[in-house]
Amino acid sequence: MTSPADVLLRVTDLRTHFHLGGEVARAVDGVSFDIHAGETVGMVGESGCGKSVTALSLLRLVDPPGRIEPGSRIEFEGRDLLALDNEGIRRIRGNRIAMVFQEPMTALNPVFSIGDQVAEVARVHAGASRKAAWERAVEMLNLVGIPDPRERAKAYPHQLSGGMRQRVLIAMALVMNPSLLIADEPTTALDVTIQAQILELLASLQQKLGLAVLLITHDLGVVAEVTSRVLVMYGGQVVERAPVRELFANPRHPYTRGLLQAMPRLGDHRDRLAVIPGTVPPPTRWPSGCRFRDRCPYAWERCATEAPPEYPAGNGHGARCHLVDEPARDVALAAPVA
Amino acid sequence: MATWLVKRLAQGLVVIVLTTTITFFLIHAAPGEPFAGLLDDPRTTQQMRDAHRARYGLDRPLVVQYARFVASIGTGNLGESFTYHRPVADVLGDAIPRTLLLMGAAMLVGFAAGIALGTAQGARPGGWLDRITGSMAVLVASLPDFWLALLALLLFAATWRILPVSGFSDPTLSASAPLVVRAGDVLRHLTLPAGTLGLLVAAIVSRYQRAALIDVLPEPWLRTARAKGVPRHAVIFRHALRNALLPTITLGGLAVPALLGGAVFVEVTFAWQGMGSLAVQAVGDRDYPLVLAIVLLSSALVVAGAIVADVVHAIADPRQRHA
Amino acid sequence: MPDATPSSLAAFADTEPAPTTPGAPGRIAAVLRRDPAATVAAAVLLLIAAAAVFAPWIAPFDPALPLDVEARAQPPSSIHWLGTDPLTRDLLSRILFGARVSLGISFLAVLVATIVGTAWGALAGYVGGWVDRVLMSVVDAGLAIPRILLLLGIVAFWRTLSAPALVVVLGLTGWFGASRLVRAEVQAARRRDFAIAARASGASPARVLVRHVLPHAMTPMLVAATLGVGQVVVIEAGLAFLGYGVAAPAASWGNIIRDGREVLATAWWVSVFPGIALALTVLAINVLGDRLRAALGAPQLPAP
Numbered sequence: 001m002t003s004p005a006d007v008l009l010r011v012t013d014l015r016t017h018f019h020l021g022g023e024v025a026r027a028v029d030g031v032s033f034d035i036h037a038g039e040t041v042g043m044v045g046e047s048g049c050g051k052s053v054t055a056l057s058l059l060r061l062v063d064p065p066g067r068i069e070p071g072s073r074i075e076f077e078g079r080d081l082l083a084l085d086n087e088g089i090r091r092i093r094g095n096r097i098a099m100v101f102q103e104p105m106t107a108l109n110p111v112f113s114i115g116d117q118v119a120e121v122a123r124v125h126a127g128a129s130r131k132a133a134w135e136r137a138v139e140m141l142n143l144v145g146i147p148d149p150r151e152r153a154k155a156y157p158h159q160l161s162g163g164m165r166q167r168v169l170i171a172m173a174l175v176m177n178p179s180l181l182i183a184d185e186p187t188t189a190l191d192v193t194i195q196a197q198i199l200e201l202l203a204s205l206q207q208k209l210g211l212a213v214l215l216i217t218h219d220l221g222v223v224a225e226v227t228s229r230v231l232v233m234y235g236g237q238v239v240e241r242a243p244v245r246e247l248f249a250n251p252r253h254p255y256t257r258g259l260l261q262a263m264p265r266l267g268d269h270r271d272r273l274a275v276i277p278g279t280v281p282p283p284t285r286w287p288s289g290c291r292f293r294d295r296c297p298y299a300w301e302r303c304a305t306e307a308p309p310e311y312p313a314g315n316g317h318g319a320r321c322h323l324v325d326e327p328a329r330d331v332a333l334a335a336p337v338a
Numbered sequence: 339m340a341t342w343l344v345k346r347l348a349q350g351l352v353v354i355v356l357t358t359t360i361t362f363f364l365i366h367a368a369p370g371e372p373f374a375g376l377l378d379d380p381r382t383t384q385q386m387r388d389a390h391r392a393r394y395g396l397d398r399p400l401v402v403q404y405a406r407f408v409a410s411i412g413t414g415n416l417g418e419s420f421t422y423h424r425p426v427a428d429v430l431g432d433a434i435p436r437t438l439l440l441m442g443a444a445m446l447v448g449f450a451a452g453i454a455l456g457t458a459q460g461a462r463p464g465g466w467l468d469r470i471t472g473s474m475a476v477l478v479a480s481l482p483d484f485w486l487a488l489l490a491l492l493l494f495a496a497t498w499r500i501l502p503v504s505g506f507s508d509p510t511l512s513a514s515a516p517l518v519v520r521a522g523d524v525l526r527h528l529t530l531p532a533g534t535l536g537l538l539v540a541a542i543v544s545r546y547q548r549a550a551l552i553d554v555l556p557e558p559w560l561r562t563a564r565a566k567g568v569p570r571h572a573v574i575f576r577h578a579l580r581n582a583l584l585p586t587i588t589l590g591g592l593a594v595p596a597l598l599g600g601a602v603f604v605e606v607t608f609a610w611q612g613m614g615s616l617a618v619q620a621v622g623d624r625d626y627p628l629v630l631a632i633v634l635l636s637s638a639l640v641v642a643g644a645i646v647a648d649v650v651h652a653i654a655d656p657r658q659r660h661a
Numbered sequence: 662m663p664d665a666t667p668s669s670l671a672a673f674a675d676t677e678p679a680p681t682t683p684g685a686p687g688r689i690a691a692v693l694r695r696d697p698a699a700t701v702a703a704a705v706l707l708l709i710a711a712a713a714v715f716a717p718w719i720a721p722f723d724p725a726l727p728l729d730v731e732a733r734a735q736p737p738s739s740i741h742w743l744g745t746d747p748l749t750r751d752l753l754s755r756i757l758f759g760a761r762v763s764l765g766i767s768f769l770a771v772l773v774a775t776i777v778g779t780a781w782g783a784l785a786g787y788v789g790g791w792v793d794r795v796l797m798s799v800v801d802a803g804l805a806i807p808r809i810l811l812l813l814g815i816v817a818f819w820r821t822l823s824a825p826a827l828v829v830v831l832g833l834t835g836w837f838g839a840s841r842l843v844r845a846e847v848q849a850a851r852r853r854d855f856a857i858a859a860r861a862s863g864a865s866p867a868r869v870l871v872r873h874v875l876p877h878a879m880t881p882m883l884v885a886a887t888l889g890v891g892q893v894v895v896i897e898a899g900l901a902f903l904g905y906g907v908a909a910p911a912a913s914w915g916n917i918i919r920d921g922r923e924v925l926a927t928a929w930w931v932s933v934f935p936g937i938a939l940a941l942t943v944l945a946i947n948v949l950g951d952r953l954r955a956a957l958g959a960p961q962l963p964a965p
């Protein structure tokens with residue numbers, strides 16, 4: 001266990017809601033977690049469970065009608081990010097916390113060369129001269145394994161493959177040696193061999209630069225390989241958290257178990273988790289009580305009336321499920337899948 | 339790019355030849371007579387008429403006239419003006435630069451103001467600036483050009499008297515006056531005509547620029563720019579605007595025929611002695627060669643505008659540059 | 662690509678196609694019900710149209726009759742609400758009668774342009790090949806001459822300025838944009854299955870065109886025609902302003918403005934009031950056309 005002193009990021013009761021006319025979409029609704037310096041934390045969950053909104057909230061990139069609700073707290077390197085003014089948060093973005101997005105095909109500005117776009121980070125944060133920034137860009141492109149970086153820096157996004165663009169985005173993220181990198185499904189849009197290369201790159205850079213990574217993904221295989229702790233999200237909340245081995249060996253939340261069962265075996269490449277019956281309800285209408293109860297094979301009356309708090313389950317393990325409180329009902333507890 | 343350009347130029351040439359030919363036959367097949375001033379006079383005898391027609395070859399069959407017209411254009415000769423009794427090229431020599439100056443100034447003012455306003459609007463759609471400017475733009479874009487010119491004339495000639503309302507320069511100003519003084523004088527005379535035309539251009543450009551900017555705002559790469567800590571103004575002006583300017587470049591090319599049309603009215607109203615007022619006058623005098631030359635030049639300008647816009651667009655957009 | 666031959670500056674950005682959906686009239690009615698700006702614009706247009714239609718009954722004076730021996734323009738007064746022109750004809754009456762000429766001519770001219778443009782574009786789009794290329798190069802040429810120059814040439818040299826002749830001339834110089842629009846729609850529709858299916862089932866090409874293809878061009882054509890009326894109102898007035906409109910003493914907005922031009926400094930009202938009528942009409946048409954286009958989901962930008 002790490003001491004509180006190395007807590008890099010502490011998110012407490014983060015709620016990000018979209019105010020859509022009469023309705024309120026509670027996309028992120030009471031998320032808390034810590035990230036320690038240098039560790040890699042995985043965040044998994046089905047589409048629409050609030051992973052991207054969580055990530056965007058950390059950098060305050062959620063646009064109206066979205067809003068981070070009062071009472072939420074995001075502390076980073078001891079500073080309260082939600083209390084910073086616009087200039088203050090701007091100095092954090094791309095500098096101390098960097099972000100890599102899912103869509104490499106559209107995440108780069110089509111009218112600027114990739115070198116310019118990487119260099120821009122050094123210019124806005126370090127006030128580097130045009131030339132120095134360009135040198136830094138070339139250096140970063142080299143670091144992320146782009147061949148012939150000095151020449152390639154002059155290329156435009158449309159001239160690069162998806163994998164190369166994702167490398168450019170990673171280079172861009174790492175220019176300022178951030179202490180936290182948020183990677184939102186960095187490989188989902190890429191084909192399988194490229195996915196593996198990008199993950200390998202991320203892992204090696206993480207080692208080399210000692211940065212912490214919040215890795216958002218659909219792919220539990222990726223989680224197993226590169227992360228040390230996992231946050232499972234459902235319905236805008238963290239429903240289970242655990243060290244990675246513990247989670248795979250001893251999942252406590254029925255949703256997590258569903259995800260694990262839906263996980264593709266070796267050699268069987270499906271990239272969506274589709275086996276849990278039913279669909280995620282819209283964030284404007286979460287069910288009362290437990291948000292998973294419509295789809296949960298264990299659900300009983302208590303699940304409908306009482307929203308489960310996160311019950312500690314030892315060893316940094318916790319789950320938002322009444323089964324932890326009433327283990328007698330958990331008849332299939334010993335059915336781990338690994 | 340080179341082959342593309344050659345192809346575009348060839349297409350443009352076809353357009354110019356077609357417009358000129360159509361106009362040629364339209365004019366010559368018309369029941370009216372050339373030399374309006376001279377021949378409408380009842381004292382003109384049939385003999386004088388015939389002599390005049392013969393002098394300009396108008397007694398020949400139409401096809402022969404057309405062949406001679408084409409041949410003469412081919413050698414760069416635009417013919418002789420019926421009314422001025424001077425080569426058309428001479429008559430147009432003074433007028434063209436004035437019209438180009440007027441159009442250029444109007445475009446400069448109109449695009450600069452339109453892009454600035456449209457960007458300010460698009461950066462905060464639905465805000466007070468957007469709503470006020472947007473309504474103003476719809477209103478101004480609905481004002482007939484000649485009437486707007488008249489209003490300007492009314493205000494500045496009758497009420498404010500701070501700017502010259504007519505002509506290209508002050509006739510009392512000696513030709514030996516220093517260049518700066520003369521240029522300043524032309525500029526003062528240019529202000530109202532170019533301002534009128536420019537205002538109309540600005541109204542349209544601002545609406546386009548606004549729409550273009552709003553179009554790019556949801557692009558994921560703008561979120562990338564924000565996520566890397568680019569300040570808001572640079573996100574809008576560097577990242578978004580650079581992309582949102584591309585359709586506006588196309589608009590610049592498309593604006594040429596409209597500007598030429600607008601120039602006709604503005605020139606007439608402000609007595610700006612350019613191609614537009616010359617065209618109105620030549621049409622009234624039924625000065626065939628002059629009218630044909632003006633049509634030829636106008637369509638050449640339109641074609642050139644479209645090609646220039648395409649070239650600039652291709653240069654400004656790396657996706658086309660490296661295509 | 663938008664029409665590049667506007668009647669005036671006001672129009673050069675205004676002819677991008679609206680989307681293709683059948684049932685245009687119903688959807689347009691729905692837009693009118695929902696959108697207050699469009700409703701107001703439509704109401705203003707109706708009012709102006711009514712004034713034009715009922716001019717003979719509502720005009721207080723004979724528009725062509727000089728009323729005063731003292732040949733000077735009279736400022737607005739309780740007798741002449743908008744004053745008189747330099748020949749002491751009642752300005753309000755002239756503007757009301759002028760509306761008949763301006764709106765009538767423009768409406769009919771757009772009708773002519775729409776018919777010619779539809780036929781031309783449908784032919785080009787349907788036949789394709791070299792026919793298409795030839796027909797479209799004529800359109801390109803038409804779009805490359807500023808419309809006012811083309812009109813000046815025709816009108817001045819042909820010297821026929823009866824109202825029907827004006828309608829024909831204005832119509833024949835205004836169909837280029839419409840033909841492009843229809844051609845694009847026809848080409849798109851041709852690729853759609855139902856037209857192919859109809860052809861395969863043995864329907865004649867003309868029948869396929871009229872029954873299956875053209876209905877899809879309805880919405881964009883209606884929007885373009887609405888905006889087209891606005892353009893023609895301005896261009897007709899512009900021609901009259903230059904002295905090539907309907908013959909005096911008939912009033913059109915353009916020639917009233919022209920009458921006022923000489924006396925601008927002493928009798929501003931002569932040019933200003935008909936100009937307001939003109940601008941108001943065009944504004945209403947533009948607002949209506951814009952709202953329709955926006956509501957029907959058409960693009961606002963030119964294709965690159």
Ligand SMILES: Nc1ncnc2c1ncn2[C@@H]1O[C@H](COP(=O)(O)OP(=O)(O)OP(=O)(O)O)[C@@H](O)[C@H]1O
Binds near residue numbers: 027051053054283
């Ligand atoms: N701008 C927005 N306006 C309204 N609702 C939004 C907006 N952005 C996100 N949401 C809603 O918030 C919820 C969470 O979205 P989010 O993008 O965080 O999901 P995700 O977990 O990242 O899914 P995916 O795996 O598909 O990326 C979704 O239901 C979505 O509809």
Ligand code: SF4
Binds near residue numbers: 255291298
């Ligand atoms: S609280 Fe109840 S419904 Fe929710 S996951 Fe646990 S058992 Fe299922």
Ligand SMILES: [Mg+2]
Binds near residue numbers: 051052053184185
């Ligand atoms: Mg996401």
